[in-house]
Amino acid sequence: MDLELTSQQKQHQEQFRAFVTQEMAPYADQWDQDERIPSEVIQKLANQGYLGAIVPSEYGGPGMDALTFGLLCEEIGGGSASLLSLITVHGMVCQALLKWGTPAQKTQWLPKLATGEVIGGFGLTEPNVGSDAKSIETTATHVDNAYVLNGEKKWISFGQVANLFLIFAQCEGKPSAFLVTRDRPGFSTLPINGLLGFRSAMLAQLLMKDCRIPEDHLVGKIGFGFSHVAGAALDHGRYCVGWGCVGGGQACLDACLYYTGERKQFGGFLKGHQLIQQMIANMITQIKAARLLCYHAAYLKDKGDPSLIMETSIAKYFASQMINQVASDAVQIHGANGCSSDYPVQRYLRDAKIMEIIEGSSQMQQIIIAKSGYQNFLLEKRKARRHDDATQS
Amino acid sequence: MTTTDILEKTKSFLAQFISVQVGNDDDLFASGLVNSLFAMQLVLFVEKEFGVKVENDDLDYDNFRTLNAIVGFIQRKMK
Known part of the structure; x- marks a missing residue:
């Protein structure tokens, strides 16, 4: 695995950093207090090609490689976790369509998602359903040439402004995925305010009452909504969150490095006190370790290696x-x-705190990671036994 | 690539996720042997190992339900 960035990746990283420094960092606290991000900022993000970062050039996007996209998430995550969540959920819709959309769905939506003409929202979580996502209660019924959706989604990032939602619903008793535009009759949203974090992520509750959508708005096939469509999207989401945490950690460290060099207590700068140094050293080490896990996930993602899913889960956790x-x-x-x-x-x-909950809570990641560890252990034991048998015979 | 080659490679891959021995016609999904991440891991494996692209039209459990089904699917895609 090559850990050195190419000159092009370094150049991109500098551009991302400059954008965050100029357009985000000075305003992020105000957005947090206002509980909204101005639409001009979202448009700037789109104009830079950051919103539709993973959309390939054939659909009008920049088609960033996995590592470059990770670097983008790192920088944006350092500026505003709320804005990172826009890149995350928008990207999850793009990823789901890129992988499982029909040619017509790709042609219709990806160019608009790439330019920010359309903002994507990800509708999986419900008032009664969080980690147990297979048990969603929203229903979709096939009627004539349409699907009729009924149910509620909750905690949907940028649900207040998104206009193309990837909605998960039970159809014929099987998890399935559908594209629902904001303008469909029977679809409405309610803003959610006063959250602990992600305050400017403009979260909303989505309500669907006999919301009728064309039948060609099904993404993937009936029954493949959770395993494949959500599976592809959530892997992308975990990747964004992992990198965003690295950026957030770096922002914390930078703030502390500055503050401890300015603030005096007991006749000396804070940075001269060893208990402060201990915390700084731990920060530096932990951030570097997390960044390396994200680099590893990026390396596997660019190779399309199946282990990227587990390694991304580990990096996010x-x-x-x-x-x-x-x-x-x-x-x-x-x-x-x-x-x-x-x-x-x-x-x-x-x-x-929100980072530990979104796109699979830490506890869900722990279960998956531990299970994989036991499985690998078993596999190694089997290999050793086969080797012993072969040696003896 | 022969049917046996594809079968052996797929068996080795499955061994990373399933702790019990599975027969070539055992239902991988109905048996509860795999977790929610497995489906996408399988897709990535098929794409990377055999150089084929799994797309919307391929989403049919009959393509992935058993070892033999996966092998048959890969062979059809490789043609």
């Missing part, structure tokens, strides 16, 4: 744990200042 510790230490280092809205570290800490 570790990075989201990391940012919670790092953000908590960042607030601790800032003391009372860190608890105030005068400093961004309080936002970083609030957003960090």
Whole structure:
């Protein structure tokens, strides 16, 4: 695995960093307080090609490679976790269509998703269904040449402004995926405010009452909604979140490196105190470890290796744990200042908690990772037994 | 690539996810042997190992239900 960025990737990284420094970082706290991100910012993101980053050039997107896209998520995640969540969910819709959309669906929607003319939303979670996603209660009924959807979705990032939703529903008792546009009769949204973190992610509840959509809005096939369509989208989501946590961790570290060089206590700068140094050293080490896991996931993603799914899960799990510790230490280092809205570290800490919950909670990742560990152990034991048998015979 | 080659490669891949021995006609999905990540891992395996693209039209459980079904699907895609 080559850990060195190409000159083009370095150039992209500098562009992403400049965009975040100029267009996001100075305003992210205000967006957090306002609980919204101005539409002009979203348009700027789209104009840069960042919103439709993974859409290939044949559909009008930049078609970024996995590592370049990861670097984008890292930088955006350092500026605003809320805006990262837009790139995440928008990308999840793009990814689902790229992999499982019909040629007509790809031609119709991907160019619009690439330019930001259409904003994607991901509708899986419901009021009664979180981690147990296969048990969604929203239904889709095939009637004449249409599907009729009934149900509710909750905690949908950018649900207040998205206009193309990938909705998961039980059809003939099987999880299935559908494209639902905001303008369909029977479809409405309710804003969700006052969240702990992701405050400017404009979350919404989605309501569908006899919402009729054309039958060609089915994505994939009946029964493949969770395993394949959501599966492809959620893997992409975990990848974005993992990288975004690295960026968020780096933002915490940078804030602390600056603050500890400015703030004096007991006659010296904070950075001279060894207990502060301990926290800084742990931050640096944990962030680097998370970044390396993300690099590994990127390497596998660009190769299309099946192990990318497990390695992405590991990267997301570790990075989201990391940012919670790092953000908590960042607030601790800032003391009372860190608890105030005068400093961004309080936002970083609030957003960090959400990272442990979205796109598969830490506990769901732990179950999957542990199971894989036991399976690999068994596999190695079998291999060793076969080797012993062959040697003896 | 012979049927046996495809079968052996697919068996080796499945062994990473399934702790019990499965017969060539055992239902991989109905048996609860695999988790929710397996479906996409299988798709990636087929695409990378055999150089074929699994697309919308291929989404049929009869293509993936058993070892023999997967082998048959790969052979059809490779033609």
